[in-house]
Amino acid sequence: EVQLVESGGGLVQPGGSLRLSCAASGFTFSSYWMNWVRQAPGKGLEWVANIKQDGSEKYYVDSVKGRFTISRDNSKNSLYLQMNSLRAEDTAVYYCASALGAPTGNWGQGTLVTVSS
């Protein structure tokens, strides 16, 4: 069974940092582009970042460029999102998703990040 399990969310003060992790199982992780997608409370989906299979290409939404870093460890079947200089508007459920747009893609259940003093 394919599983994507996010962890690392929580409450952080503005300006603080968090590192999200996504543990993948049940599929060949190293064969897929991986993504982080977020959803603020009561709002729509927002694509945040993605990374190529070998980590050689990474793309970010403008609002997180220079603050967030996506990475992966194919030996551990894991995806990461390092989030620095967090702002209130970064408050959201963060989803890990494989192969957005592909019928073979999957999503995790999300981890909540709350940025508040």
Added chain:
Amino acid sequence: SYELTQPPSVSVSPGQTARIPCSGDALPKTYAYWYQQKSGQAPVLVIYEDNQRPSGIPERFSGSSSGTLATLTISGAQVEDEADYYCYLAGTSDFAFGGGTKLTVL
């Protein structure tokens, strides 16, 4: 970056056809994808590459794209189709979801 526009809401009665539009200047250059998200759940892909339906998605779901407009059509909408629907575009270095459309079936 891509900008995709969807109406905030669409309402139909059970058995009617629901059409959810997504407009964007990038649509002529790339495929449109559609996700369904029910309350409290992760999104599910219902249409890929403009008009392809993943296995397990009912035949009543279909997609089309022409020029700067992509459309998700649910023919004979069911109560269980009530959800938020998002279009998604993927370019070579640009990726974006539309703002989402809440479909009400009642």
